[in-house]
Structure formats: C-alpha cells, structure tokens
Amino acid sequence: SSASSSTLTHGEEASTQGDADGVVDVNPPRGTRDFPPEDMRLRTWLFDQFREVSRLMAFEEVDFPVLESEALFIRKAGEEITQQLYNFEDKGGRRVVLRPEITPSLARLVIKQGKSVSLPLKWFTIGQCWRYERMTRGRRREHYQWNMDIFGVPKVRAEAELLQAIVLLFQRLGITSSDVGIRVSSRKVLQAVLNMYSIPEHLFTEVCVIVDKLGKLTREEIEKELMSTGLSSEAVQGIIEVLSLKSLSKLEEVLGSDVEAVADLKKLFSFAEQYGYADWICFDASVVRGLAYYTGIVFEAFDREGKLRAICGGGRYDRLLSTFGSEDIPACGFGFGDAVIVELLKEKALLPDMSRQIDDIIFPLDEVLEGPASSIASSLRKKGRAVDLVEDKRLKWVFKHAERINASWLILVGNSEWERGMVRVKILSTREEFEVKADELE
Numbered sequence: 001s002s003a004s005s006s007t008l009t010h011g012e013e014a015s016t017q018g019d020a021d022g023v024v025d026v027n028p029p030r031g032t033r034d035f036p037p038e039d040m041r042l043r044t045w046l047f048d049q050f051r052e053v054s055r056l057m058a059f060e061e062v063d064f065p066v067l068e069s070e071a072l073f074i075r076k077a078g079e080e081i082t083q084q085l086y087n088f089e090d091k092g093g094r095r096v097v098l099r100p101e102i103t104p105s106l107a108r109l110v111i112k113q114g115k116s117v118s119l120p121l122k123w124f125t126i127g128q129c130w131r132y133e134r135m136t137r138g139r140r141r142e143h144y145q146w147n148m149d150i151f152g153v154p155k156v157r158a159e160a161e162l163l164q165a166i167v168l169l170f171q172r173l174g175i176t177s178s179d180v181g182i183r184v185s186s187r188k189v190l191q192a193v194l195n196m197y198s199i200p201e202h203l204f205t206e207v208c209v210i211v212d213k214l215g216k217l218t219r220e221e222i223e224k225e226l227m228s229t230g231l232s233s234e235a236v237q238g239i240i241e242v243l244s245l246k247s248l249s250k251l252e253e254v255l256g257s258d259v260e261a262v263a264d265l266k267k268l269f270s271f272a273e274q275y276g277y278a279d280w281i282c283f284d285a286s287v288v289r290g291l292a293y294y295t296g297i298v299f300e301a302f303d304r305e306g307k308l309r310a311i312c313g314g315g316r317y318d319r320l321l322s323t324f325g326s327e328d329i330p331a332c333g334f335g336f337g338d339a340v341i342v343e344l345l346k347e348k349a350l351l352p353d354m355s356r357q358i359d360d361i362i363f364p365l366d367e368v369l370e371g372p373a374s375s376i377a378s379s380l381r382k383k384g385r386a387v388d389l390v391e392d393k394r395l396k397w398v399f400k401h402a403e404r405i406n407a408s409w410l411i412l413v414g415n416s417e418w419e420r421g422m423v424r425v426k427i428l429s430t431r432e433e434f435e436v437k438a439d440e441l442e
C-alpha cells in the first residue's frame with residue numbers, strides 16, 4: 001500500500017532525496033497507478049481496440065491538456081464529479097484542475113473552432129481523468145477514458161451510432177449480450193413527469209442528480225433528498241413510480257404517445273433492430289446518469305451479473321455550449337473507462353495473452369564480434385524486424401531470455417562462422433539450426 005514507504009529493490013541506497021530514514025517512497029501518489037511493461041501491453045491492446053472502433057465509426061481523434069481551467073467544471077447541481085475536483089491555484093494565481101471528464105474540453109474546442117468546423121463532427125479521444133476523493137474509500141483518483149462525441153446531429157441517429165460503437169467494442173473483446181446489457185432511457189421522461197406535477201424547470205437538473213443515486217441509496221434516502229428540494233410527497237412518489245418502469249409500452253401508457261421521450265426511444269429501439277444490436281439494449285426509466293448537462297437519451301452499460309459498477313455511460317447534451325456563453329449545438333457522447341472493463345475481462349477469462357513477442361535475438365559469442373553483431377541487428381531492424389541485441393551474458397541465460405520474450409530466431413555470431421561470412425540461426429519454435437550467410441538474413 002502506498003501508505004508505507006517501500007524500501008528500494010536490491011537494497012540500494014535511495015538515489016533521490018529520501019525521507020528521514022533515507023528511503024524514498026517508490027509507490028506512485030495515492031490513488032494513481034504505474035504501468036510496468038506487462039500492464040502497459042494490456043493497456044495498449046485495450047486502447048488499440050478503442051482506436052479501431054473509432055476508425056470503423058469514422059471518428060477523428062482529438063486531444064486536450066489534462067490541465068484545464070476550473071471554470072469549465074463549476075456547476076451548481078451537486079454532482080459528485082464537481083465535488084471531487086482535483087483543483088488548485090497555479091503559480092500565476094490561476095484556478096486550474098486536473099480534468100475530471102473530457103466533454104467540457106470537447107465543447108471548449110468546438111466553440112474555439114467556431115465556424116471553421118463543419119457539422120456534424122465526430123471526435124474521439126482517450127485521456128486520463130482525475131478526481132480528488134478522500135482516500136477513506138481507497139478508490140482510484142485517476143483513470144483513462146475513451147470518449148466518443150457527435151456534434152451537430154439533433155436526431156437519435158447520433159445515439160444509435162454511439163451505441164453501435166459501444167457494442168462493436170464489446171464484440172471485439174469477446175463480450176456478448178449475455179455478459180453485458182445497455183440500459184437506455186431519456187431525461188425527457190423525467191422532464192415529462194416534472195411537467196405533470198408542475199415542478200419548476202430550475203429543479204430539473206438537481207432532481208436528475210438525486211435520482212441518479214437510485215440503486216446506490218435506499219428508496220427512503222432518495223425520497224428524503226427529493227423532498228428536501230421542496231417537491232411534494234405526491235410528486236416524489238410519481239417520480240419514483242415512473243422511474244421504476246422497465247417497459248416502453250408501459251411508459252407510453254403513463255405519458256402518452258405524443259411525448260417526445262416516447263417518440264425518441266421508440267425510434268432508437270427501431271434503429272437498434274436495423275443495426276443488429278437490439279439484444280444488447282433495454283429500456284430502463286431509472287437511468288438518468290449523474291452529469292447535470294444531459295438533456296435527452298441517456299445510457300449505461302452494465303454487467304448482467306451485477307458485480308461491477310457501470311462499464312461506460314453517456315447521453316445527449318444539447319445545451320452544454322450555452323452554459324459556456326456560446327450558441328448551442330446539439331451533441332451527444334459517452335465515456336468508457338479503462339478499469340471496470342478490465343475487471344470484466346478478468347471475470348470472463350477474456351484477458352488476451354500479453355506476453356512479449358520479439359523477432360530476433362542477436363548474441364555475439366566473443367567481444368570482438370560486437371561490431372558485426374551491431375551491423376546485423378541494424379540491417380534486420382531496417383527490414384522491420386524487432387531485434388534484441390544481447391551481450392555480456394552466458395549462453396544459458398541467452399536461451400532462457402529467448403524463451404521468456406518469445407523470440408522467433410536466435411542468431412549466434414561466432415568467430416569460426418563469421419570468418420566465412422556466416423552466422424548460426426536457431427529457429428526457437430522447431431529447435432532447427434542453420435548456418436546462414438549474414439547478408440542474406442531477413
């Protein structure tokens with residue numbers, strides 16, 4: 001645990017300024033992770049899947065600073081995300097944050113690009129996001145999120161595209177609709193209910209943030225929080241009753257067919273049939289998501305065994321830009337974290353083989369052959385082969401190393417062979433061994 005400082009490996013003295021007893025804490029800051037090679041190979045594999053799905057969906061990659069102005073995240077709806085800002089004042093007296101999410105940065109760039117971007121635009125990014133949470137809960141303070149966002153498409157086509165991206169990703173990882181489902185609803189359901197009880201518009205966002213805790217808080221706690229906003233007991237019961245609906249036809253009975261929420265959802269579920277991912281999604285009125293700025297369809301993916309937190313989530317946010325003082329542009333998107341998905345892959349024994357893979361190991365058998373070994377390594381690398389040049393090791397170690405990194409060839413440069421311009425090549429998979437002219441290796 002990072003609470004206790006660990007001694008350096010191999011008993012070496014701490015090389016940097018250590019604490020009182022001279023030992024530096026070699027753990028990363030609380031709530032953060034290192035990615036040693038094997039973990040980094042898994043992360044790179046996952047991010048490559050994110051990138052490949054983004055390519056298939058014809059999205060363009062964008063990127064932003066992890067550091068953003070605090071002003072981008074000051075919202076009054078009491079969301080957890082804005083109450084855990086990793087915020088500070090920089091040396092210039094500016095209020096800044098390590099971003100807790102990516103959507104506001106996307107919105108900022110769209111505003112900055114102004115008329116120079118043609119709509120619709122479809123952008124994706126994979127970026128680290130932060131939260132400062134009291135470590136009492138021992139949760140992580142950083143994770144990486146894949147974000148896919150579409151600006152300029154007011155109809156549910158955008159949500160249908162985003163849902164296909166999510167399903168494609170799961171399918172690429174070997175996850176099926178028996179493992180994972182995607183709950184879909186719309187904030188317009190809640191909007192319709194608040195209208196039924198003539199609840200003032202300004203309470204909408206606050207009520208959304210409260211009912212997002214359905215499933216995390218008890219019904220009584222939710223009722224108490226809703227009452228504290230001034231809602232009548234009748235309105236509270238009405239909200240909870242409608243948000244417990246899991247059938248679109250029941251919702252239509254309660255709200256009527258002419259309500260926008262019903263029309264949007266019926267259209268989306270019809271699209272789902274055409275895309276071929278209908279068995280992945282289900283209507284669940286309790287889905288509101290915890291971000292204040294959602295205005296329409298919202299969705300979240302969950303593991304059907306119910307062991308994990310939401311795998312990803314997103315929704316429509318048609319009025320975010322005007323909160324930054326700009327003209328609104330209809331938008332929707334999702335965030336997909338790098339942690340829960342890996343827990344799910346472990347649960348389903350779907351983690352890919354992450355062992356190293358190198359093409360060749362080159363080993364000069366004598367110090368005087370280090371030069372020739374260099375030119376062989378160089379010419380193979382120029383031909384695109386991954387080459388590990390090894391020296392100052394016993395041959396026994398070299399064979400073990402070749403196995404460890406799954407090398408295809410072991411190329412031994414020895415004096416007697418080199419005098420004839422030859423090297424010895426051992427094919428590690430078949431144990432066959434050949435003498436090969438050094439300049440014919442490839």
Ligand SMILES: Nc1ccc(Br)nc1
Pocket residue numbers: 081100101129130131140141142143
């Ligand atoms: N928003 C956010 C940031 C960092 C982590 Br870990 N989880 C959620």
